[in-house]
Amino acid sequence: MKPDSTGLIDFIDGVKIWETVNSTTRTDAAQVHDILDKAVQAKGLSLEETARLLQVEDPELNEAIFETARKVKQGIYGNRLVLFAPLYVTNECGNRCAYCGFKDTNKELLRRTLSADEIRQEVTVLENQGHKRLLLVYGEHPRFGAEWIAETVRNVYDTVSEKSGEIRRVNINCAPLDVEGFRKLHEVGIGTYQCFQETYHRETYAELHPTGYKKDYLWRLHAMHRAMEAGIDDVGMGTLLGLYDYRFDTIALLSHAAELEAKYGVGPHTLSFPRLEPALNSDIAFNPPYPISDAQFKRLVAVLRLAVPYTGLILSTRENREMRRELLDLGISQLSAGSRTYPGAYSDPDYDRPDVQQFCIGDNRSLEEVIGEIVEHGYVPSWCTACYRAGRTGEHFMELAKKGFIQRFCHPNALLTFKEYLLDYAQAETQEQGNSLISHELEGLAEKRRTAVADRLNRIEHGERDLYL
């Protein structure tokens, strides 16, 4: 691997990845069971083992993969699900990504960048729904540098009121910055920095990103290195499914994760794997060249859960309600809800706006509707942000997670944030449903922990907020 003229190395070896994928197409039942015996110990999988599981078509073996993924998911994360909403700050963009409604050649798209007041207005709407965690999303435009992005983050954190509440964690999905730029984001207290490579297949990448800053594959590939060097140790990576062969991009994504782990002692905090959704004036978004079927997608989620058991897996509202429901058991740990994909959307009563949005969403339900359903299925919604505010991020978080920390701390903290939600934002029916789930969960806790949580629940009922273990 030689560095390019800027000194950056392409550590994704495409030839080797194809060899791995091709050499594992025929995997027999005994091999699958051997891999699953290892996977159930939650120690992760090699790239070769992952590639083998991804290609399993046999229904019984598939069910065995799902069953193992459910066990691993339950063992590490229990029934807790982290909820968040995206907040689009600008849809102005100087890039020409073939699949995106925000590309610069899309002259029919109404461009909008939120002012400071408009950001506060959007945040207030989201706070009034009960959100505590936001993902800010930005097009990439020369007008918007790191300082401006940092200012928008400050703006969100500063939008606090007794009535609506506050946002406790701001994650960011913006174009790659230089180390100095990332430092500015770190200084304003962002949670996760998220950026997807889209596809790791270089020829396809070049075809789909013909111009603009995003054309530079290696600059993007090294975004997480620069973020880590700037002190941001929670990073979220991803691949956009439908652009190229999903097996190739999955193995490449995991190689990217392994590179970070080898270099910085910690891999990504989260992985995302959105499927292409229709977008205004994008043929490729309507007709993905490498569509991934529902069955393949479900298997992918289960296999990722086994391959990187301690890495959060994020699901957006690109997927519809039924698919989202099934994927929760198989490995998803973070879920967006009540999302809109254009700037100003939450203050806009007419949310179906192909003329401004990035892409169409598959699940249009409100946060409260999503909560009603997940609670019905026994999941505890969580808005907990304790780890990040207590400095338990990056390598430190991973170490704790491996010692069962998520069950012992994150689960009780989820109950506390859920209680706040029920008291401050939920309607009567959800309150009833939620309180009975909390009582049920309390019964399952060891005595000492149950007393500690019950004490805090009581304090929350008496008006205290933001309590955690």
Ligand code: SAM
């Ligand atoms: N502009 C920045 C960038 O490209 O990295 C960040 C924001 S961009 C709006 C966030 C992500 O949206 C992209 O990384 C891409 O994976 C995803 N995306 C773009 N077009 C999409 C589509 N038609 N369907 C689903 N996801 C899409």
Ligand code: SF4
């Ligand atoms: Fe711009 Fe990002 Fe959309 Fe590409 S994916 S056109 S960079 S907003």
